[in-house]
Amino acid sequence: MDHTSNLERFIRGGLIGLVLIFFLFPIFWIVLMSFQTNETILRIPPSIVFEPTMSNYSALITGKLKTTAGNLDLAFMKNLWNSVLLSTLSVALSLVLGVPAAYAFARFRFRLGEDIAFTLLSFRFAPPLLVLLPLSLYFKQLGLTNTYVGLIWVYQLICLPLILWIVRGYFEDISPDIEHAYRIAGNSWWQTFRKIAVPLAMPGIAAAGLLAFIFAWNNFIFALILASADKQPVTVGALAFVTASGIQYGQIAAAIVLSIAPTLALALYAQRYLVEGLSLGAVKG
Amino acid sequence: MPHLELASVSKAFKTNKVLEDISLTADAGEIVVIFGPSGTGKTVLLRLIAGVEEPTSGSISIDNQDMVDVAPEHRDVGMAFQNFALFPHMNAFENIASPLRARSQGEAQVNDGVSRVARLLKIDHVLSHAPRQLSNGQKQRTALARALASSPKLLLLDDPLRNVDAKLRFEMRLELPRLLREAKSTVLYVTQDYKEAMALADRIAVLVEGRFIQVATPQDIYRNPATVGVARLFGDPAINLAETTIGADGAIELAGEKVTIDKSYRAFAGKTVTFGVRPEAVEVMNGRGAGLKAQVMAVTPLNERTVLLLQTKAGAELLASLPSSSPSIPKAENEVRIAFNPAGTHLFDRETGTALARGRA
Numbered sequence: 001m002d003h004t005s006n007l008e009r010f011i012r013g014g015l016i017g018l019v020l021i022f023f024l025f026p027i028f029w030i031v032l033m034s035f036q037t038n039e040t041i042l043r044i045p046p047s048i049v050f051e052p053t054m055s056n057y058s059a060l061i062t063g064k065l066k067t068t069a070g071n072l073d074l075a076f077m078k079n080l081w082n083s084v085l086l087s088t089l090s091v092a093l094s095l096v097l098g099v100p101a102a103y104a105f106a107r108f109r110f111r112l113g114e115d116i117a118f119t120l121l122s123f124r125f126a127p128p129l130l131v132l133l134p135l136s137l138y139f140k141q142l143g144l145t146n147t148y149v150g151l152i153w154v155y156q157l158i159c160l161p162l163i164l165w166i167v168r169g170y171f172e173d174i175s176p177d178i179e180h181a182y183r184i185a186g187n188s189w190w191q192t193f194r195k196i197a198v199p200l201a202m203p204g205i206a207a208a209g210l211l212a213f214i215f216a217w218n219n220f221i222f223a224l225i226l227a228s229a230d231k232q233p234v235t236v237g238a239l240a241f242v243t244a245s246g247i248q249y250g251q252i253a254a255a256i257v258l259s260i261a262p263t264l265a266l267a268l269y270a271q272r273y274l275v276e277g278l279s280l281g282a283v284k285g
Numbered sequence: 286m287p288h289l290e291l292a293s294v295s296k297a298f299k300t301n302k303v304l305e306d307i308s309l310t311a312d313a314g315e316i317v318v319i320f321g322p323s324g325t326g327k328t329v330l331l332r333l334i335a336g337v338e339e340p341t342s343g344s345i346s347i348d349n350q351d352m353v354d355v356a357p358e359h360r361d362v363g364m365a366f367q368n369f370a371l372f373p374h375m376n377a378f379e380n381i382a383s384p385l386r387a388r389s390q391g392e393a394q395v396n397d398g399v400s401r402v403a404r405l406l407k408i409d410h411v412l413s414h415a416p417r418q419l420s421n422g423q424k425q426r427t428a429l430a431r432a433l434a435s436s437p438k439l440l441l442l443d444d445p446l447r448n449v450d451a452k453l454r455f456e457m458r459l460e461l462p463r464l465l466r467e468a469k470s471t472v473l474y475v476t477q478d479y480k481e482a483m484a485l486a487d488r489i490a491v492l493v494e495g496r497f498i499q500v501a502t503p504q505d506i507y508r509n510p511a512t513v514g515v516a517r518l519f520g521d522p523a524i525n526l527a528e529t530t531i532g533a534d535g536a537i538e539l540a541g542e543k544v545t546i547d548k549s550y551r552a553f554a555g556k557t558v559t560f561g562v563r564p565e566a567v568e569v570m571n572g573r574g575a576g577l578k579a580q581v582m583a584v585t586p587l588n589e590r591t592v593l594l595l596q597t598k599a600g601a602e603l604l605a606s607l608p609s610s611s612p613s614i615p616k617a618e619n620e621v622r623i624a625f626n627p628a629g630t631h632l633f634d635r636e637t638g639t640a641l642a643r644g645r646a
Contacts (some may be wrong), residue, residue, distance in 0.1 A: 177370035180337040184364045185358040185431065186387030199374050 079237030171203030566629020
């Protein structure tokens with residue numbers, strides 16, 4: 001079976017190592033930075049030998065940032081909570097709306113169906129700023145500016161197309177005969193959808209949900225414009241570290257570590273599921 | 286009173302007409318086989334009856350109830366799909382139990398129902414297996430068990446033996462009639478295997494290009510095919526066909542020789558027809574004497590019958606099928622004389638293919 005020579009194995013190992021360094025080094029460096037003070041970070045030449053400090057993390061968690069220009073209040077933990085809330089609720093809403101819609105697009109041919117599906121996808125093509133300027137005016141009139149409802153609504157632009165198009169492929173892969181068989185056995189359309197279509201498309205739904213969560217978590221521009229400090233997620237909250245007395249690199253690094261931790265953990269946990277889920281729909285059948 | 290009634294049912298997908306003017310009745314407990322080559326709309330017909338497709342025109346009634354706008358779950362039919370269509374995320378037990386659960390029966394009744402059909406189909410030892418762990422034969426039996434489980438009044442079987450190996454197909458062909466009689470349902474059975482059709486059917490409906498060309502008992506279909514097409518579909522080896530002209534005395538000109546088969550063929554004197562003769566009706570005689578001269582080109586023993594490929598002087602080829610026990614089976618290269626048993630001969634219109642007459646014994 002194994003025809004690879006030692007040289008081949010060596011080259012392959014080297015290349016994989018190169019890729020890993022390329023992608024993982026920034027994360028490694030950020031983690032190191034998060035345990036340093038601004039002085040040690042800005043030292044030239046940089047060194048990985050330093051005295052670790054927890055001050056960055058404690059500043060973030062207590063919300064008190066001491067700088068040379070005086071004390072500053074940080075809303076970082078609030079921002080983190082906002083991120084969790086916004087991403088989770090957005091994905092949940094997208095699933096509730098998107099999964100039945102995906103099923104409809106997969107199973108039924110209706111007038112303008114293809115056009116509607118494509119329009120939903122096209123939300124992802126437009127530069128967010130283009131949508132945001134008119135939207136911010138509308139939101140002011142509707143009283144949705146700086147509300148969770150408003151943000152979750154706008155986040156549908158990110159989550160809904162993703163879920164709709166990934167899950168649709170999964171539904172299309174299920175043989176209609178399996179659903180027909182369940183209906184002939186005496187079950188209604190709704191039961192068939194719940195007991196057959198959704199469980200069979202579950203890997204796709206999970207993968208799409210996960211991906212949508214990560215995209216929502218990483219979003220920056222929507223909350224920057226449509227919400228103020230108390231509703232903003234970590235991505236925007238990190239701006240607070242650019243203070244009058246300089247950029248707080250140590251805190252930024254600690255904030256990044258804290259904010260990528262949930263998505264990283266989620267992605268690592270669901271890694272196999274995610275890759276399998278995303279490729280299965282495309283390759284199978 | 287017919288249990289199932291189809292009245293001029295037609296189905297078209299956009300401009301593609303799949304079924305045209307299909308009418309059929311089936312009595313309670315009757316087994317009707319829908320037979321036809323692939324792509325003639327057999328599966329579509331079953332789907333229309335099951336309610337997963339709606340006919341473009343015409344009406345379907347089950348138990349004297351019009352089925353327009355009746356959802357599939359309210360039609361009380363059982364259906365086995367050609368591709369099995371088992372629920373991949375449920376084990377065999379749950380697959381078979383699904384129609385029972387949908388009728389909201391208690392757990393004890395579900396268990397009883399499943400084990401009854403599972404025993405009947407000899408799959409009671411694999412009930413805890415997921416569909417992907419089952420062999421093809423077990424999958425097929427599970428699909429059949431699921432269709433039978435709720436004892437539906439109408440059973441639709443879409444070529445259930447298509448995807449199983451030859452040995453199992455043979456076994457099931459013997460077993461199915463008993464199973465279907467026991468189910469006491471009206472059965473519509475789709476197949477493109479004429480032996481299966483002959484073995485199972487009370488009546489056979491021959492579907493070609495979206496139309497029924499003949500609906501009759503298996504015997505009738507074989508003895509009195511309505512068209513050349515039907516004659517060709519039923520019978521193995523297939524019927525011998527030749528274009529010929531009927532003489533004034535009713536004799537048929539074959540391979541440059543006149544052969545008198547049935548005096549009644551005189552009615553078609555002067556007409557050019559398609560003459561058909563079943564291989565079983567070709568009588569092969571050794572040596573000289575009366576009959577058409579022919580040479581044996583090949584001898585193929587097929588268990589109880591032996592098939593001969595014969596060639597007449599003029600080069601026309603025809604097949605003869607003799608009982609293997611016959612003492613006078615010639616060898617290849619032998620010169621023989623052949624005659625025809627009138628009961629196995631047919632005349633068909635050359636243009637339309639419809640049957641004109643059949644020889645009498």
